[in-house]
Amino acid sequence: MKQVIQTLNRRDAEKRIPVVRMEIDSELMALHQALLRKDAKAIKKCKKKLEELRREMLLLEV
Numbered sequence: 166m167k168q169v170i171q172t173l174n175r176r177d178a179e180k181r182i183p184v185v186r187m188e189i190d191s192e193l194m195a196l197h198q199a200l201l202r203k204d205a206k207a208i209k210k211c212k213k214k215l216e217e218l219r220r221e222m223l224l225l226e227v
Contacts, residue, residue: 178225185225189218 192214199207 182222182225185218185222189215189222192218 192211196208196211196215199211
């Protein structure tokens, strides 16, 4: 039973990884735009979201 759960979790992670990568790319583009506009509030928001996505990616790749 434990192996079945681990297998299902791995499959979920395999499906989620590409989505997280796309979200990271999108957030990096938003950060770039915020940096060009020198919008401190948007920069802070983007950095926070990127940190959350980074943590999720690290958990998924383990």
